[in-house]
Amino acid sequence: MNWLRNFMMGRYGGDQLSLALIVLSLLLSSIANMFRQPVLSVIACIPLGVCIYRMLSRNISKRSMENYKFMMLLSPVYSWLRRLPLRIHDLKYYRYFKCPGCKAQLRVPRGKGKIIVTCPKCKTEFMKKS
Ligand SMILES: [Zn+2]
Incomplete structure (x- = not known):
């Protein structure tokens, strides 16, 4: 495991955007399998490739800014989801x-x-x- 630690030294690693890209890729590939669409399964590899590129990138500030923008985009959704159980209870x-x-x-x-x-x-x- 020491080689992996040395390999990842100075690289960005994973974050929320990477996780979202992996989930998107899995979703697209499962839809592709469901409807037997080979083109869609190729398209499903694109978010995975972007995720791997981001995780191995050494430009940490740029990757952090991308993740920050992604989180700012998702913050209304997160706050709505956080309030949803209370709203259902209060209905x-x-x-x-x-x-x-x-x-x-x-x-x-x-x-x-x-x-x-x-x-x-x-x-x-x-x-x-x-
Ligand atoms: Zn008012």
């Missing part, structure tokens, strides 16, 4: 609205009829049925 008791003024997410109790919702952030008032 019975609360309704969620988006403030028309500042796009903040507001939670109001369910079953109160037509109510005037006041945004605590920007004080915009709007009428909604809860």
Whole structure:
């Protein structure tokens, strides 16, 4: 294992973007196998090749910036997924609205009829049925 350690010395290694590329490659190759598409299985090798290139790259700052941009792109998805269990739990008791003024997410109790919702952030008032 010492040869591997020496080989990887100064190289970038794996990160979230590499993992996403591997998952994309596996997904594409399994779809290719499902529908018997040889062209798609060749296309599935491209993300894997990019992943290997990134992992073995010595330009660490450039790879870090790529991963940072990827994570910034995915951050809304991550935060939505993190809030999803709470929203599912609250579905019975609360309704969620988006403030028309500042796009903040507001939670109001369910079953109160037509109510005037006041945004605590920007004080915009709007009428909604809860
Ligand atoms: Zn607001």
